[in-house]
Amino acid sequence: MSDLPTLPALLQRTADLLRLSGANEFKAGAWDKAAALVEQEGEALRSRDSEKALQELPGIGKSLASELHHYLTKGTLPQLEALEESLPEGLIQWLNLSGLGPKRAAKIHQALDISTLDELKVALEDGRVEALSGFGKKSAKKILNTLTWMEGSEDRCLQSEALAIATQVEEWLRGCEQPFQAIRAGSLRRSRETIGDLDFLATVDGDAKALHDRFCEAPDVVEILSRGDTKSSVRVKQGRQLDLRTVEKDEFPAALIYFTGSKEHNVFLRSRAREKGLTLNEYGLYPLVDGEADRAHPVKAETETELYKKLDLPFTPPELREQVYQSWIEENTLPELVEAKDLKGVLHAHSTWSDGKNTLAEMAEACMKLGYSYLGITDHSQSAFYAGGLKPKQVEAQWKEIEQLNQHFRDSGKDFVLFKGIESDIRADGSLDYDDEVLAGFDFVIASIHGQMDMDAEAMQARVEKALCHPACTILGHPTARLLLQRPGVKLDMEKVIRLAAEQNVAIEINAAPPRLELDWRLGKLAREVGLTTAICPDAHAVDQIDRITEFGIPMARKAGFHAGAVLNCRSKEQLFDRG
DNA sequence: GCCGTTTTCGGCCCGACTGTTTTCAGTCG
Numbered sequence: 001m002s003d004l005p006t007l008p009a010l011l012q013r014t015a016d017l018l019r020l021s022g023a024n025e026f027k028a029g030a031w032d033k034a035a036a037l038v039e040q041e042g043e044a045l046r047s048r049d050s051e052k053a054l055q056e057l058p059g060i061g062k063s064l065a066s067e068l069h070h071y072l073t074k075g076t077l078p079q080l081e082a083l084e085e086s087l088p089e090g091l092i093q094w095l096n097l098s099g100l101g102p103k104r105a106a107k108i109h110q111a112l113d114i115s116t117l118d119e120l121k122v123a124l125e126d127g128r129v130e131a132l133s134g135f136g137k138k139s140a141k142k143i144l145n146t147l148t149w150m151e152g153s154e155d156r157c158l159q160s161e162a163l164a165i166a167t168q169v170e171e172w173l174r175g176c177e178q179p180f181q182a183i184r185a186g187s188l189r190r191s192r193e194t195i196g197d198l199d200f201l202a203t204v205d206g207d208a209k210a211l212h213d214r215f216c217e218a219p220d221v222v223e224i225l226s227r228g229d230t231k232s233s234v235r236v237k238q239g240r241q242l243d244l245r246t247v248e249k250d251e252f253p254a255a256l257i258y259f260t261g262s263k264e265h266n267v268f269l270r271s272r273a274r275e276k277g278l279t280l281n282e283y284g285l286y287p288l289v290d291g292e293a294d295r296a297h298p299v300k301a302e303t304e305t306e307l308y309k310k311l312d313l314p315f316t317p318p319e320l321r322e323q324v325y326q327s328w329i330e331e332n333t334l335p336e337l338v339e340a341k342d343l344k345g346v347l348h349a350h351s352t353w354s355d356g357k358n359t360l361a362e363m364a365e366a367c368m369k370l371g372y373s374y375l376g377i378t379d380h381s382q383s384a385f386y387a388g389g390l391k392p393k394q395v396e397a398q399w400k401e402i403e404q405l406n407q408h409f410r411d412s413g414k415d416f417v418l419f420k421g422i423e424s425d426i427r428a429d430g431s432l433d434y435d436d437e438v439l440a441g442f443d444f445v446i447a448s449i450h451g452q453m454d455m456d457a458e459a460m461q462a463r464v465e466k467a468l469c470h471p472a473c474t475i476l477g478h479p480t481a482r483l484l485l486q487r488p489g490v491k492l493d494m495e496k497v498i499r500l501a502a503e504q505n506v507a508i509e510i511n512a513a514p515p516r517l518e519l520d521w522r523l524g525k526l527a528r529e530v531g532l533t534t535a536i537c538p539d540a541h542a543v544d545q546i547d548r549i550t551e552f553g554i555p556m557a558r559k560a561g562f563h564a565g566a567v568l569n570c571r572s573k574e575q576l577f578d579r580g
Numbered sequence: 581g582c583c584g585t586t587t588t589c590g591g592c593c594c595g596a597c598t599g600t601t602t603t604c605a606g607t608c609g
Contacts, residue, residue, distance in 0.1 A: 018581095023581095024581080025592090026581070026582085026591085026592055027581045027582090028581090029581080029582095029592075030581035030582055030592095031581075033581095033582085034581090058582090058583095059581090059582065059583090060581095060582085061581060061582045061583080062581090062582090063581060063582085064581070064582085098607085098608075099598095099606095099607070099608090100606095100607085101606060101607050101608085102606095102607095103605080103606060103607085104606070104607085133600090134599090134600070134601095134605080134606085135599090135600085136599065136600060136601095138598080138599060138600085139598085139599060139600080142598090142599090186609090197609090199609090225597095225598095226596085226597055226598070227597095228596070228597060228598095230596070230597095231595095231596055231597065233597090233608095243608095243609080245596090245609095258609090259609085261609090263609080266593090267593085270593065279593085280593090281593070281594065281595080282593095282594085282595075282609095283595090
């Protein structure tokens with residue numbers, strides 16, 4: 001069993017505890033960086049079996065190498081253990097409160113001798129905190145507000161929820177009397193699968209304050225955190241924080257890069273700028289003179305693309321501005337990402353034959369309306385009794401209806417075809433859900449896990465690998481069966497799964513249902529290396545869910561670095577199931 | 581704690597906003 005997934009969290013925890021104990025910020029920062037690095041390295045870290053080998057990693061010096069080596073051989077981090085010994089357990093949670101950083105957290109803890117969130121709440125309410133020097137009524141109130149707010153909301157939300165909020169706010173902003181241009185930035189623009197804060201960037205013709213005022217007065221705003229001429233932050237009733245920044249027009253490209261992130265990508269760009277004798281900040285790119293930005297002579301760039309060019313880097317689509325893609329950017333090997341217009345048809349949808357809300361004919365009609373030339377219908381298989389899974393007899397009956405509909409499409413001159421598919425449960429023993437004879441009658445089979453998800457890693461791995469090797473298996477559906485913010489996926493070594501799938505010529509789905517959004521984009525780099533094919537699927541249970549593939553599926557496939565050539569349903573219906 | 585020399589110390593991104601203080605530290609992104 002691998003214990004590496006927990007290592008980044010432990011390193012992060014060490015960084016937080018260092019801050020609380022009053023350590024130098026840069027020292028704590030080194031542990032942050034190590035956490036990010038270890039996350040990126042994954043299992044590859046194991047192959048570094050000496051301190052010397054660990055030290056070859058960027059950002060890992062003598063001390064961190066020793067800690068990591070200790071962890072890999074003995075399973076603990078000495079530094080962390082020492083800190084946990086000296087700091088109370090509850091204190092670390094204080095750092096999650098925005099507005100309360102390590103310095104003031106430590107101060108409250110030491111001055112009042114308290115360390116839990118509950119104790120903090122009481123101290124904020126009874127006035128002990130505001131009486132401390134450096135604090136006052138306002139800051140105590142602010143921290144208390146944040147604490148109360150956090151008790152009733154989650155850290156992050158699904159991308160779909162964030163998009164709904166963003167759309168609403170943008171509509172409201174359009175009522176501003178000053179003309180302006182606004183764009184979504186941050187993790188929303190990078191198409192992360194979950195979102196914490198929502199960031200917006202704007203330029204205003206005239207008085208920017210008018211836009212900030214309008215922003216702070218949006219209908220769903222429940223608290224204004226800050227309200228300035230260039231920066232405002234609010235909380236909305238849906239539990240999210242929204243930030244608006246306004247900049248001058250000539251600052252827009254640099255600001256857009258800056259506020260799009262990721263943090264790691266920005267660090268990378270800035271160090272790139274330094275190498276070229278330049279300095280990059282949120283306002284622009286400047287020559288570096290005597291270690292200072294020469295603000296009087298900005299390097300001209302009217303777009304993000306031009307700015308990347310000045311750094312001798314290819315324009316990087318927002319979806320790929322993540323640490324994992326740094327090597328592609330440096331080596332100038334970014335792929336041409338798949339776009340919505342590349343999609344030719346729809347795979348993975350349910351009908352009234354199992355748990356869908358619409359009939360086969362209605363689903364087909366809806367796909368035609370959206371401009372697709374085929375639909376691979378995949379109702380549930382017999383084990384999924386809770387979802388009305390099809391018995392072999394029903395399968396035959398469904399095939400008849402599909403054939404009739406296809407005949408009808410041909411007769412009426414429609415360039416459209418329904419494919420006979422099934423979403424077959426992968427049984428606990430790794431077998432698919434029908435006899436081979438029945439399975440052979442389908443045009444394609446999606447194999448998915450729906451039950452018995454708590455198997456141990458070894459058994460689960462064998463289960464999925466067996467399914468992948470079944471000759472009828474065309475696509476592996478939502479591979480880990482995770483539900484974002486609800487439950488983790490099953491225990492699977494996805495690296496092995498991806499390699500095997502590529503070998504077996506089985507595609508792994510990118511499931512566009514908002515809580516799923518997997519194959520996880522973090523695995524896209526490996527997928528490209530081994531030549532894996534994907535399929536961008538709506539997992540639609542009703543006609544209005546088909547469009548998920550363009551709303552959420554395409555952004556996620558782009559984020560995973562897929563080009564159209566590696567996407568099954570970017571193929572024409574004639575070439576779709578050619579398995580070379 | 582890491583890194584890289586103008587090579588064993590000094591820099592590590594830096595600007596906006598807030599609140600408390602009275603000129604700035606803390607926090608955030």
